[in-house]
Structures are given as C-alpha cells and as structure tokens.
Amino acid sequence: MRIVVLAGGIGGARFLRGLMSAVPEADITVIGNTGDDIHLFGLKVCPDLDTVMYTLGGGIHEEQGWGRADESFAVKEELAAYGVGPEWFGLGDRDFATHIVRTQMMSAGYPLSAVTEALCARWQPGVRLLPMTDDRVETHVLIDDPDEGRKAVHFQEYWVRLRASVPAHAVVPVGADQAKPAPGVLEAIAEADVVLFPPSNPVVSIGTILAVPGVREAIADAGVPVVGLSPIVGDAPVRGMADKVLAAVGVESTAAAVAQHYGSGLLDGWLVDLVDAGAVDEVEAAGIRCKAVPLMMTDAEATARMAAEALALAEEVRA
Amino acid sequence: MRIVVLAGGIGGARFLRGLMSAVPEADITVIGNTGDDIHLFGLKVCPDLDTVMYTLGGGIHEEQGWGRADESFAVKEELAAYGVGPEWFGLGDRDFATHIVRTQMMSAGYPLSAVTEALCARWQPGVRLLPMTDDRVETHVLIDDPDEGRKAVHFQEYWVRLRASVPAHAVVPVGADQAKPAPGVLEAIAEADVVLFPPSNPVVSIGTILAVPGVREAIADAGVPVVGLSPIVGDAPVRGMADKVLAAVGVESTAAAVAQHYGSGLLDGWLVDLVDAGAVDEVEAAGIRCKAVPLMMTDAEATARMAAEALALAEEVRA
Missing domain, CATH: 1.10.8.240 (CofD-like domain)
Known part of the structure; x- marks a missing residue:
C-alpha cells in the first residue's frame, strides 16, 4: 500500500510513528511543510x-x-x-x-x-x-505590534517568541504562489493508494503544503481516498495553538469547521474524537464521510489505532 | 608607547600576554596572520x-x-x-x-x-x-602524496592532519600578492614606536603577514626599532614544527639563520636564547643587534621578562 501523508511537525511526526506501527509494510511518502523554515x-x-x-x-x-x-x-x-x-x-x-x-x-x-x-x-x-517544495516559502503572520502597528512577522516569531498570544489577522505563506512542488511530490500523490492528513495544523502546516500550486489539485484529482484526522478535540486544539491561526482564516475551532475548511472537493473522510461525535452529521452533510473515534495520541498504541481507523475509513470511502 | 606586534597563533598570543603584563599602559596593535584561515x-x-x-x-x-x-x-x-x-x-x-x-x-x-x-x-x-588583510589568503604547502604525487594542500591539512610529517617543498601564501593590508594596518605601523616579532613561525605566521604587499615596506620604512624573538632555541623550534617549513624556504633551523632570513633591512634587533649565545656574533655581523636572554615562555613572569628584554633591545637600537 502506498500512502502519502502531509505533515507538519510534532503532530504529524507522532501520527507517522503510529501509522508505521499500524502498517509496517506500507510504502509511505511524507510531504513535509517547509513554510516554517x-x-x-x-x-x-x-x-x-x-x-x-x-x-x-x-x-x-x-x-x-x-x-x-x-x-x-x-x-x-x-x-x-x-x-x-x-x-x-x-x-x-x-x-x-x-x-x-x-x-x-x-x-x-x-x-x-x-x-x-x-x-x-x-x-x-x-x-x-x-x-513540499525546493523553493523558499515563508509563512508570515499579520499582527498588531504595540509600537509598530500592524506588521507581518515570521511564523516562528509569532509561534515561539510571541506564543501566539496576540491575534493573528492573516496568515500568508509568502512565496508559495511561485513555488513548485519538490521533485517526487506530484508523482507520489499520483501513485498513492491513499492520502492522509494527520492531526497537524490545518492552516500553517497542511494549509501551507496545499498552497503550493499543483499539490491541492493533484490530491483532488488522484482518485484515491483522502482522509484526515481532526486536530481539534472538543473545540480546542489537542496541542499547539491552531485555534489562533484558524481564527485568522475565519474558521471556527471545531472539528466540523476544519473538515469543511478542507472541503468535500479535497477530503473524502474525516475522523473526529468521541467527544465530537455530535459533529459527525454536520460533516457528513457537507459530503465528507465522518466517524468518531478516540483521537488522543496518548501513546504509541493509541496512535497506531488512530492510524488504523483512518485507513479503515479510507477503505470505506473507496468501497 | 605604541607597539605593533605581528602575531601567529599560540606563540604570538602567549608573548602578547607577557608584553601586556610588562607594559600595561602600552597601546598595542596586533596584526594577525590569516593565511591559516x-x-x-x-x-x-x-x-x-x-x-x-x-x-x-x-x-x-x-x-x-x-x-x-x-x-x-x-x-x-x-x-x-x-x-x-x-x-x-x-x-x-x-x-x-x-x-x-x-x-x-x-x-x-x-x-x-x-x-x-x-x-x-x-x-x-x-x-x-x-x-593582516580583509582579502582571502590561504597558505598552501607543496608535498609529495604517496598516491597523487606532488600536490598542494591547505596549511591546516599539512599542519594538523599530516602533523608536518612529510617534507614541505614549498610554502605558498595563495592570494597574498593580490591582498591589501586591512584598514588600520599600515596606519598602525606608521604610528608605531616599536615593532615586535614574537617567537611565532617565521614562515607561515610572520612570513605570511610580511607577504601582504605594503606591510614589509611599511615596517622597513617606519624608522622605528623592529625587534624579534627567536622561535628556534638550540636548533629546534620551541613549539610547533617551524623547522619543517623553514626547510621549505631554504632556511636552517637556527636562531641566527632565522634572523638573517628576516634580514637587516627589516630587523634591527634579535633576541636569542642563552643556549644560542654563540649565535650573537653571527647575527650582529649580519647587521642586526643581538642579545642572548632566556627565551622559554614557561610562565607569565618569564614571558613578561622576555617582552621587557625585547623592548629594552629596541631602546638600545633606537639610541
């Protein structure tokens, strides 16, 4: 089985470890976010x-x-x-x-x-x-600086130095519109049996990868199941500060809203946490197959089960 | 008192510490070798x-x-x-x-x-x-490689990797002929009251500094005493492997030969170690004032005494 995974940092990496444990024989290609370089x-x-x-x-x-x-x-x-x-x-x-x-x-x-x-x-x-690309892409965040007024700062400055403590007015992957997918990216997507979105940040991680021209289209056109896992559990990010950057793109911090942000044109299946079981109908109404399962990556086994659930949902979608 | 010191690495640095201890009020400018960069x-x-x-x-x-x-x-x-x-x-x-x-x-x-x-x-x-210069100068050493025949290696490769264990056929400060003295170098020499050559390597340290066009001439024309300390004591380098690179430029590893290598056109005074007292006459015959004093930088006090002797010889020359 050939799996393509779009990954940010910690969440993506931990999910991948679970995926490799769930399907040790799978051929996995990871398309990594470089917007926070x-x-x-x-x-x-x-x-x-x-x-x-x-x-x-x-x-x-x-x-x-x-x-x-x-x-x-x-x-x-x-x-x-x-x-x-x-x-x-x-x-x-x-x-x-x-x-x-x-x-x-x-x-x-x-x-x-x-x-x-x-x-x-x-x-x-x-x-x-x-x-995701060999070209330079740098995610900038538009904030209000007490001294300098509205200005763009590097994502790392917003995330690490400011700890996302000020409102983000916009998130801009500078250079993305001119970037080309790195060698192998489009080929891996075209040859994939399934594409997974781990519970990574939908804006500054997976969103940035999708902003590279050709990547979103290749995934939508691949004709294989595309399944994501919600990074939002019970209306709050599992880790990180995804809610801050979701607000910047006008998306509510809910499992259902993130699914609809990706949209049914891209996403075929969506896993939400058990606490968000109430969102399943809303997501399905938006044309995305949805299932509620435990989504906390508390240990390797729990993470492997999440990955297995994502692959099972992919097979459901495919059938 | 304004002192200009041409310095290589360890020997130059330790001498400088002694000099600063001997004349704490002096205004010292160090022109450092960059050929081993x-x-x-x-x-x-x-x-x-x-x-x-x-x-x-x-x-x-x-x-x-x-x-x-x-x-x-x-x-x-x-x-x-x-x-x-x-x-x-x-x-x-x-x-x-x-x-x-x-x-x-x-x-x-x-x-x-x-x-x-x-x-x-x-x-x-x-x-x-x-x-010594803001331009790139790289000292290369010509050696015989068992596999590749005669070839040039970077000085650090000769010195550190090969530990000067093979004969050096030539020492070439590549780029020196096109280099300009760094801002302040010629000015410091022109304003100096005395110029000192510490017991640094006369070929790959002080020799490289002197190879920057204008530096040797500025020192010779400064009209102030130029005094050096022999890095060779009893026919062997005090530390390092100066004998190996002296051979490459056709100079014997003796205190007298190094003084004559610098030459009376450049050097006014020369300190040799007590064990080389026999060389004093030969050096003086070459037109360079010479004195035998303890030249082992065994501790801070001994080094300060060496520096004081160098300055005393400079005053002797001046008078």
Whole structure:
C-alpha cells in the first residue's frame, strides 16, 4: 500500500510513528511543510522536516516533541555571549550540526530535497521524506505590534517568541504562489493508494503544503481516498495553538469547521474524537464521510489505532 | 608607547600576554596572520586570530594553547555521524559559535576586520586586533602524496592532519600578492614606536603577514626599532614544527639563520636564547643587534621578562 501523508511537525511526526506501527509494510511518502523554515545565525533551519526526521529516526527529545534527545546548549550560550540572537529560538548543539550540514550542502548548490535525502541517509526514518517544495516559502503572520502597528512577522516569531498570544489577522505563506512542488511530490500523490492528513495544523502546516500550486489539485484529482484526522478535540486544539491561526482564516475551532475548511472537493473522510461525535452529521452533510473515534495520541498504541481507523475509513470511502 | 606586534597563533598570543603584563599602559596593535584561515563546514575559521582573542580575553584552553576552555564536542560528533568531515580539525561547540557569528557577519557583507572588531567587543583582549588583510589568503604547502604525487594542500591539512610529517617543498601564501593590508594596518605601523616579532613561525605566521604587499615596506620604512624573538632555541623550534617549513624556504633551523632570513633591512634587533649565545656574533655581523636572554615562555613572569628584554633591545637600537 502506498500512502502519502502531509505533515507538519510534532503532530504529524507522532501520527507517522503510529501509522508505521499500524502498517509496517506500507510504502509511505511524507510531504513535509517547509513554510516554517527560518534562517537563524546564517543557517537554514527546517523545524518540521527535522521533527519528522528525528522522531522517526530515534533522535527526538520525546517529552518536548521537537529537538534532539541528550541535547546541550553550548553554542546557544556562546551566541548569546556575543550578543547575537534571537535567543527565543532554542537550538541545541546537536541540532546545530544538522543545520550546519544542511546549509553547507545548500550553499554548494544542492536543493533542499536532495539535502533532506542526504540527512535521512543517517536517520533512516523508514519513510520517504520530501519537502513540499525546493523553493523558499515563508509563512508570515499579520499582527498588531504595540509600537509598530500592524506588521507581518515570521511564523516562528509569532509561534515561539510571541506564543501566539496576540491575534493573528492573516496568515500568508509568502512565496508559495511561485513555488513548485519538490521533485517526487506530484508523482507520489499520483501513485498513492491513499492520502492522509494527520492531526497537524490545518492552516500553517497542511494549509501551507496545499498552497503550493499543483499539490491541492493533484490530491483532488488522484482518485484515491483522502482522509484526515481532526486536530481539534472538543473545540480546542489537542496541542499547539491552531485555534489562533484558524481564527485568522475565519474558521471556527471545531472539528466540523476544519473538515469543511478542507472541503468535500479535497477530503473524502474525516475522523473526529468521541467527544465530537455530535459533529459527525454536520460533516457528513457537507459530503465528507465522518466517524468518531478516540483521537488522543496518548501513546504509541493509541496512535497506531488512530492510524488504523483512518485507513479503515479510507477503505470505506473507496468501497 | 605604541607597539605593533605581528602575531601567529599560540606563540604570538602567549608573548602578547607577557608584553601586556610588562607594559600595561602600552597601546598595542596586533596584526594577525590569516593565511591559516580555513573554510570548514561552510564556516569561516580564523585559528590565529581566535587564539589571540581567546588567550587575551580569558577564554583559551590553557594547556592546549588553542580552542576554548570548558569545551564540548557535540556538534563535531554529530557532523561525524552525518559522515561530514574533516574529522581531523578539532572544533568544539563554543568555538563553533565564534565561526557561526563570523560567517553570518561576513555573509552579510562585513569585512573580516569589522567582524574581528565585533568579536573582540565581547572578548576585550586589551589590544587592537587587526587581521593582516580583509582579502582571502590561504597558505598552501607543496608535498609529495604517496598516491597523487606532488600536490598542494591547505596549511591546516599539512599542519594538523599530516602533523608536518612529510617534507614541505614549498610554502605558498595563495592570494597574498593580490591582498591589501586591512584598514588600520599600515596606519598602525606608521604610528608605531616599536615593532615586535614574537617567537611565532617565521614562515607561515610572520612570513605570511610580511607577504601582504605594503606591510614589509611599511615596517622597513617606519624608522622605528623592529625587534624579534627567536622561535628556534638550540636548533629546534620551541613549539610547533617551524623547522619543517623553514626547510621549505631554504632556511636552517637556527636562531641566527632565522634572523638573517628576516634580514637587516627589516630587523634591527634579535633576541636569542642563552643556549644560542654563540649565535650573537653571527647575527650582529649580519647587521642586526643581538642579545642572548632566556627565551622559554614557561610562565607569565618569564614571558613578561622576555617582552621587557625585547623592548629594552629596541631602546638600545633606537639610541
């Protein structure tokens, strides 16, 4: 079975681990969000790709969900001693090495997709990890700054520094309209037996991937089941601050509203949590097959069951 | 008193510490060798400038003489895990931060001299540290490779990887002939009351600085005493492998031969160690005032005495 998964960071990575446990023989291609990539200290940092790579490769800081296990922070301390910031982005020493290798390869002319493949040669994530694009896309968030008025900040500044504590007026994947899908992305979608949307952020993760011209169309036209899992449980995001960016795109923070945001033209099936069983009818009325199942990724087994439910719903849709 | 010191790495840095202790009120400008600079992992590394900066700024690994105290090696371990080398160059985590800041600033368009000034804003070395040039100069060493025949390798590869274990047929400061002295270099020399050559490597450290067009001439024309300290004691280098590169330029590894290599057109005074007292007459016959004093930088006091002797010889020459 060939599965294509659109993934953001922590939620996507943990879901993938469950999926691989549910269907160990599956051929999985992950299309990773690069809209939250950022240049820090002259280095190219790809938080979502790295979270997937570290999580599936056994290098992740498990409790934190991002960054490396057994991490130290000598480089960051020294940069601060030089007065070089930002200090709000927590890069550890081991993590720095990844960004140094990536930046060196990119400076030598390799596209991000080739660099990602090279990094994965070490981590052996067990999936094919593709960036959504080799082109530069940067998600910006429009906020009201107390001093400077309305202005756009990098997504990481909004998310990490400001902790999404101020209203987001708009979320703009800058550069996405000019981006081309990375080599292999459209081919993987065209050859997929099923496409899954993990409980990743529907705006700044999956939404950004879908904003790359050709990706949404390829998924809609693939003629295979497209099934998603709600990142909203009981009207609040399971983790992260998805509600803040959903508001920016005018979508309610409910499992049903997110399904309708994707729309029946794209989505064939939608899993909501048991607490949102009341939303099933509304989603189905919108033309999307819906089922309520436990959606908390509390441990590996629960996550594997979620993945199995998503695949079962895909088969239901297909039949 | 305005003193200009031409400095390589460890020897130059330790001498400077002695000099500052001997004449705390002096206004010292250090012209640092950049011929052993190297790009590693996409980062610009300046071993000699950093050794001076860390030594005078209190960050040096004292026993080792280069690199940072309390150093860790997580980044290097990770790079090795990615299969990215070279592994023979020992960059620690704290040291990496310096190279990251430097590379980021240079990518933003700042010349090395401005970057060095910015780094020194943290370290407060107590001297004005100038790179010899803002242009790229790379010292290459011509060796016989068992497989590839005669070829040029970067000085660091010769020195660190090969530990100068093979004969050096030539030492070439590539790019030096096109380099311009960094801002402030010629001015500092013109305004100096005395110019000192510490017991640094006469070929790959001081020789490289002198190879930047205009520097040798400025020193010779400054009309102030130019005094050097022999890096050779008892026919062997005090530290390092100066004899190997001296052979490449056809100079004997003796205190007298090094003085004559600099020449009376440049050098006014020369200190040799007590064990080389027999060389004093030969050096003086070559037109260079010479004195035998203890030249082992065994501790801070001994080093300060050496610096004081050099300044005393300068006054003798001046009178």
